[in-house]
Amino acid sequence: MSPPPKKRSYTMRDVARLAGVSVATVSAVVNGKQVVRPVVVARVQDAMKALNFHPDHVARSLRVKKTTTIGVVVPDFSSGFFVDVLRGIEDAARNVGYSVLLCNSDDDVEQEQRHLKALLSRRVDGILLASTDLYSIADTQLRSGTPIVLFDRVPPGYRGAAVVVDNVDASYRATRHLIDLGHRSVAFIAGRLDLSTASDRAEGFRRALEDAHLPLNGAYFRRGDFHPESGYQNGLELLRLQNRPTAIVCSNGVMTLGLLRAIHEQHVRCPEEISIIGFDEPAPDSYGFNLSTLLRPELTVVAQPGYEVGKQSAQTLLRLVSEDHEPPADQNPLITLQAELRVRKSTAAPSSQTPTQ
Amino acid sequence: MSPPPKKRSYTMRDVARLAGVSVATVSAVVNGKQVVRPVVVARVQDAMKALNFHPDHVARSLRVKKTTTIGVVVPDFSSGFFVDVLRGIEDAARNVGYSVLLCNSDDDVEQEQRHLKALLSRRVDGILLASTDLYSIADTQLRSGTPIVLFDRVPPGYRGAAVVVDNVDASYRATRHLIDLGHRSVAFIAGRLDLSTASDRAEGFRRALEDAHLPLNGAYFRRGDFHPESGYQNGLELLRLQNRPTAIVCSNGVMTLGLLRAIHEQHVRCPEEISIIGFDEPAPDSYGFNLSTLLRPELTVVAQPGYEVGKQSAQTLLRLVSEDHEPPADQNPLITLQAELRVRKSTAAPSSQTPTQ
């Protein structure tokens, strides 16, 4: 019960001294996992209050080899999709007392590697990663032993845990929607084809054409890079084509914004002269109602369940973290979520004069 | 030079053993702050490579009492503004090797307190906070000794470091823009008036009217809560008013979306029948071009420099962190940034028939 020394922040030692017990007992009180007599508990709690003691999580982490922290690496959090994902992650993590270390890779391979190194060095309990560099993960993962859950993007044949959207199906349905409306010349603006999301969407588009016995016009398949400018450029080029397509599928949210700009600039009426369908809402999905309904025209989109992707990724990761043994091989670590087709006003039947094909 | 024991992750001890030196020397090599003979450096580095050694940042943090991590508490990262801020923070932090612990308070006072406690417990080097509860900060701050920089929202008379936008001026200019166009009956949809941002914007509105010798019609001053639904409801009520205003200033981004919906639903033409000006872009500012230009109508807004707010907040905080002594009192710790008026198509001169005032 000696007077506490003057410090900025007190330790269990100080609390113990003030309460007249040992640090082990203070620890027992703090963690509540061992039995301590009520009278002692009270004494310790008083001491803690008196000193405004807060246990040092860093020291604890060192000792128990667990940081109660997960790292998240996203390629870009300007995109509405990743913001939704992030919200899902944060909510799931917070619910179980985990903190989130946020890293932005800017879609840059080196940044991503640096971030992963930093996260491992900081001994996060697990990592959520939307990787820019699909082929270098195995490496990082194998070396570290830290659980990793990939989301959104997954290397072909990846055997680890991952949460993705069924992009083939999403794209198929988007394309199919246009075909069902009567479109025969449908164009596609693809994303970075080295990413699974982009190639899957391209594949869905291809299959939908195939199933409808429509030819795949090479000029209608454009390579974008998931950035708005490429939506704009490819949009312009498509609109200027002699045989202009009657409909365009645009394979992500921000490229769709670029495409819209091109359409406005060229004074092409949508959906009268051209139908367009986008991927993702162009802004976070969380306002209670969606921004797309305010766009000119109201956008038909295939919306990915971003929040759900985040939530399930985090939950999967936290499950892996809490299992010390390797998860049984028979349970599939790949979770696939379905996107939702939201038909609004940017898609309609093509005008009667069918363009030459 | 004994063979390394099998472990998941190796320590300096292992590296030292393998390299035939002491841990102190390994530490010296890792940190490069003391002179070590090149031949020894090489031996140590080889050993590190061989074991795939990565220093344990947790242990380091404990010893040096520094985590190279800052905590960020935002009320909501669905809003485009905070996403921009976050990007600014992340960029600034990453540039100097800091990590970011992200917390979402959901504009809930208890969440915020919990997050702050957690961050202090985790011994972050500093905290960036957009506080929901302006009057309980002093407490947390004084007790902890951890540097805190407030951003976006600041309690009146706050004496600590903060980075804010000049909301009075921003709102003044928005209102002034409408008055200059000839509007005489201008309405205002306010946010949560307990927040400095909201009350400052209300004040700017008030002053602009006053300077123009226009009366402040009570029915034209609406209290919202910064959420889209309140923009919608207040919008509806304003539009249904007998003396409908000819222009509306809406004091944040998502409420403006709600207001837009109300306008569409009521089939009120904008800007012909009503001019509106919003605060913030309704989505992140980072696409290279802005979403507002695609809205129907293209929105005139007062855009806050979100990225800059984030960047300067982080830089200010990191400066505080690196100074061990208290900063001199004579330098003003309050940074005020100016918003930018972006005139687009949702504002125009009122129609000739002046409504009864």
Add this chain to the structure above:
DNA sequence: TCGCAAAATCGAATCGATTCAACTCAAGGG
């Protein structure tokens, strides 16, 4: 009142990197 099992508390080692006083050793001066 005593003895003893059970319950409560304690002491000391530990996690992994940093730090600093102490020590080694080679070079150069006297």
Add this chain to the structure above:
DNA sequence: CCCTTGAGTTGAATCGATTCGATTTTGCGA
């Protein structure tokens, strides 16, 4: 040839909480 000097290296203490085997207390029956 010895001593000083200083560059390079090392051992051991330290950061603060946890943990576990050891020790003390408590409560209860005899």
